[in-house]
Amino acid sequence: MKKASLKDIAESLGVSKALVSLVLNGKGDERGINKQTQEKVRQKARELNYIPNQYARGLRIGRTNTIGVIVPDISNVFYGTLCKAIEQEAYDKGYNLIISNTYEDVQKEKKLISDLINRNIDGLILASSFDSKNEIQGLTDTNFPLVLVDRVFDDFDVDSVSVSNIDGAKKAIEFLYSKGVKRPVCFSMSPVYVSSISERIKGYMDALKDPNKAKLVQIPHDDIEGGVANALDELQNEDYDGVFCVNNNIAKALIRELSMRGESLDQVRVISFDDIEVFDIVNPKISAIAQPIHEIGKTAVNLLIDRFNNEEGHKPQQVVLDTVLVER
Amino acid sequence: MKKASLKDIAESLGVSKALVSLVLNGKGDERGINKQTQEKVRQKARELNYIPNQYARGLRIGRTNTIGVIVPDISNVFYGTLCKAIEQEAYDKGYNLIISNTYEDVQKEKKLISDLINRNIDGLILASSFDSKNEIQGLTDTNFPLVLVDRVFDDFDVDSVSVSNIDGAKKAIEFLYSKGVKRPVCFSMSPVYVSSISERIKGYMDALKDPNKAKLVQIPHDDIEGGVANALDELQNEDYDGVFCVNNNIAKALIRELSMRGESLDQVRVISFDDIEVFDIVNPKISAIAQPIHEIGKTAVNLLIDRFNNEEGHKPQQVVLDTVLVER
DNA sequence: CTGAAAGCGCTTACAG
DNA sequence: CTGAAAGCGCTTACAG
Numbered sequence: 001m002k003k004a005s006l007k008d009i010a011e012s013l014g015v016s017k018a019l020v021s022l023v024l025n026g027k028g029d030e031r032g033i034n035k036q037t038q039e040k041v042r043q044k045a046r047e048l049n050y051i052p053n054q055y056a057r058g059l060r061i062g063r064t065n066t067i068g069v070i071v072p073d074i075s076n077v078f079y080g081t082l083c084k085a086i087e088q089e090a091y092d093k094g095y096n097l098i099i100s101n102t103y104e105d106v107q108k109e110k111k112l113i114s115d116l117i118n119r120n121i122d123g124l125i126l127a128s129s130f131d132s133k134n135e136i137q138g139l140t141d142t143n144f145p146l147v148l149v150d151r152v153f154d155d156f157d158v159d160s161v162s163v164s165n166i167d168g169a170k171k172a173i174e175f176l177y178s179k180g181v182k183r184p185v186c187f188s189m190s191p192v193y194v195s196s197i198s199e200r201i202k203g204y205m206d207a208l209k210d211p212n213k214a215k216l217v218q219i220p221h222d223d224i225e226g227g228v229a230n231a232l233d234e235l236q237n238e239d240y241d242g243v244f245c246v247n248n249n250i251a252k253a254l255i256r257e258l259s260m261r262g263e264s265l266d267q268v269r270v271i272s273f274d275d276i277e278v279f280d281i282v283n284p285k286i287s288a289i290a291q292p293i294h295e296i297g298k299t300a301v302n303l304l305i306d307r308f309n310n311e312e313g314h315k316p317q318q319v320v321l322d323t324v325l326v327e328r
Numbered sequence: 329m330k331k332a333s334l335k336d337i338a339e340s341l342g343v344s345k346a347l348v349s350l351v352l353n354g355k356g357d358e359r360g361i362n363k364q365t366q367e368k369v370r371q372k373a374r375e376l377n378y379i380p381n382q383y384a385r386g387l388r389i390g391r392t393n394t395i396g397v398i399v400p401d402i403s404n405v406f407y408g409t410l411c412k413a414i415e416q417e418a419y420d421k422g423y424n425l426i427i428s429n430t431y432e433d434v435q436k437e438k439k440l441i442s443d444l445i446n447r448n449i450d451g452l453i454l455a456s457s458f459d460s461k462n463e464i465q466g467l468t469d470t471n472f473p474l475v476l477v478d479r480v481f482d483d484f485d486v487d488s489v490s491v492s493n494i495d496g497a498k499k500a501i502e503f504l505y506s507k508g509v510k511r512p513v514c515f516s517m518s519p520v521y522v523s524s525i526s527e528r529i530k531g532y533m534d535a536l537k538d539p540n541k542a543k544l545v546q547i548p549h550d551d552i553e554g555g556v557a558n559a560l561d562e563l564q565n566e567d568y569d570g571v572f573c574v575n576n577n578i579a580k581a582l583i584r585e586l587s588m589r590g591e592s593l594d595q596v597r598v599i600s601f602d603d604i605e606v607f608d609i610v611n612p613k614i615s616a617i618a619q620p621i622h623e624i625g626k627t628a629v630n631l632l633i634d635r636f637n638n639e640e641g642h643k644p645q646q647v648v649l650d651t652v653l654v655e656r
Numbered sequence: 657c658t659g660a661a662a663g664c665g666c667t668t669a670c671a672g
Numbered sequence: 673c674t675g676a677a678a679g680c681g682c683t684t685a686c687a688g
Contacts, residue, residue: 005680005681005682006681006682006683007681007682015658015659016658016659016660017659017681017682017683018658018659018660018661018683018684019657019658019659021682021683021684022658022683022684025683031657031658032657032658033657033658034657034658037657037658051442051445051446052446052681052682053387053448053680053681053682054383054446054447054448054682055383055384055386055387055392055448055680055681055682056383056387056664056680056681056682056683057681057682057683058383058664058682059381059383059384059387059663059664059665059666059680059681059682060663060664060681060682060683060684061664061682061683062664064383065447066426066447073412074402074408074411074412074415075405075408075409075411075412077403077405077408080402080403080405080408081403083402083403083427084401084402084403084429087402087427087428087429088429091428096426096443096444096447097426097427097428098394098424098425098426099411099415099425099427100415100419100425101412101415101416114379115424116424117379118379118380118382119382119393119394119424120381120382120383252605252609255609256608256609259609259610259611277580277606278605278606278609280584281580281583281584281587281606281610282587282609282610282611283587283610283611333664333665333666334665334666334667335665335666343674343675344674344675344676345665345666345667345675346667346668346674346675346676346677347673347674347675349666349667349668350667350668350674353667359673359674360673360674361673361674362673362674365673365674380665380666381664381665381666382666383664383665383666384664384665384666384667384680385665385666385667386666386680387664387665387666387679387680387681387682388665388666388667388668388679388680389666389667389680390680
């Protein structure tokens with residue numbers, strides 16, 4: 001039950017491997033190969049259930065039609081959905097994905113990047129946890145096709161797709177004010193240096209009516225539950241009356257903690273960055289700043305493919321998409 | 329900035345490619361290659377930033393260290409978490425993953441399977457939407473390494489990992505009874521033929537005190553919201569007082585719909601198969617039948633690897649893991 | 657209109 | 673202790 005190769009088809013038909021290869025790659029007409037011969041080849045390929053060996057092909061062509069994807073955590077709904085969007089677009093364009101998680105561990109991220117390159121991916125889509133572009137400068141120096149998503153770096157001439165986080169955060173704070181909130185707190189998350197988080201903090205600061213009343217709480221990414229509980233304790237006696245959560249994980253922990261304490265969500269106005277299903281399920285519902293996740297994924301894939309097909313001419317672009325306030 | 333190859337190392341050191349290959353693959357000692365020569369080779373490989381071409385290697389060896397994973401929908405938390413578990417175990421064992429979604433579309437599933445095999449994956453982990461084993465009989469006939477997860481087929485001698493769905497559903501119903509529920513309804517989902525769903529229905533039936541009072545509602549998988557709304561309308565005037573949801577998607581839709589109607593969850597006792605975060609966030613919390621997702625993923629990967637390393641001796645196993653009642 | 661040949665980068669018997 | 677050679681399966685100039 002050995003797999004059929006080009007040679008098997010060629011021999012059984014009495015033609016050359018070259019001819020078979022040409023026909024099967026759709027270059028039969030272009031090379032003026034006899035229609036009947038072409039049909040015979042295709043027929044036989046079907047008959048032998050021929051499956052081209054992509055590794056021989058990749059070796060020869062120098063490309064593998066595989067894109068690497070590295071995200072912090074695919075079981076986080078935001079990244080799960082992003083990966084799904086990337087997968088759909090990649091699948092449509094004939095590319096496969098290799099997906100890996102870093103869990104915000106920069107050592108693992110370094111290892112994953114080199115592992116993936118070892119696997120000869122054609123390009124990489126990266127939601128990085130690095131604190132500076134230095135860590136990936138090496139990649140771009142060697143001209144390796146890279147697209148940053150979600151988290152980007154300043155002054156870095158590499159393809160990227162992100163959202164206007166500052167603007168989104170502003171919209172969130174303005175929404176709180178419009179609902180009568182007097183003093184909004186920001187529940188932020190470590191590592192605070194990733195661009196998406198730091199920009200959202202900046203948006204919060206910018207939108208405050210009275211910057212002196214800014215209140216920023218740092219929630220550690222590896223103990224969100226505990227961090228939120230501590231924050232609530234700490235704020236017990238302060239006159240905060242609204243919370244802006246910089247991401248959905250914090251908002252989820254907050255909802256849970258409030259309900260455990262018997263405090264209704266009605267008492268505290270909450271809004272979150274990232275719109276997830278839960279916000280529409282809990283009672284009362286939670287408003288959110290939604291990211292165009294599908295478009296982020298699609299754009300990232302297409303930037304990469306453009307780079308592949310256009311090695312010389314491709315100019316790195318920093319795409320910034322808008323967020324939407326989902327009012328509930 | 330060309331990538332270094334074995335040949336580059338060999339030439340710059342005045343040794344053969346064979347020697348370099350042996351050393352770099354850790355067979356230097358076994359083949360009695362001079363320690364100093366070995367050190368020189370490793371040194372030079374580092375210096376040239378040598379990355380072996382996996383496709384040349386794969387072509388030569390016949391293996392690619394890549395596992396295909398096909399699930400219905402990775403943005404569904406259950407499958408997202410399963411993929412994460414699979415990824416972790418695979419990563420530890422030196423395998424890469426190619427993940428794809430079927431969205432319950434059997435045509436897409438067929439195409440994906442052949443696509444992945446075209447990409448020369450070493451083996452496949454499959455949560456299938458097929459209604460019978462016939463669709464994949466071909467795969468196993470050719471002896472292709474396959475592990476079914478979550479959804480399995482009867483009388484099919486292939487590796488698989490699933491949970492005791494019947495038993496889990498019984499536990500759910502018994503829990504409802506213990507909480508004073510008199511007449512539990514089962515919210516089931518199409519396609520109902522997948523084993524996980526049909527077994528949960530069977531568990532529900534088996535556990536009913538009065539089988540005549542069985543009430544099974546079919547929710548279409550592509551319109552869960554609407555299906556749940558209709559179901560609630562239909563049940564308006566019946567004396568049901570508890571709901572068993574066969575999966576988390578249905579439970580989420582139910583929670584949302586109840587809260588939209590202003591009915592508290594307290595009025596209707598709900599329990600769901602699959603334990604997800606939301607159940608711990610809503611108020612009141614929802615009890616659930618939890619699957620050992622991490623163990624499912626890990627077991628699947630290891631069955632596959634055992635099959636790889638043990639081509640002849642490997643005996644297909646049907647692993648069935650236990651569920652846990654998470655009472656809230 | 658078609659074929660023979662080279663070569664992608666690697667590993668592995670084989671030979672000495 | 674090390675090297676020369678074959679070959680994995682494919683594609684692509686080149687030649688006729």
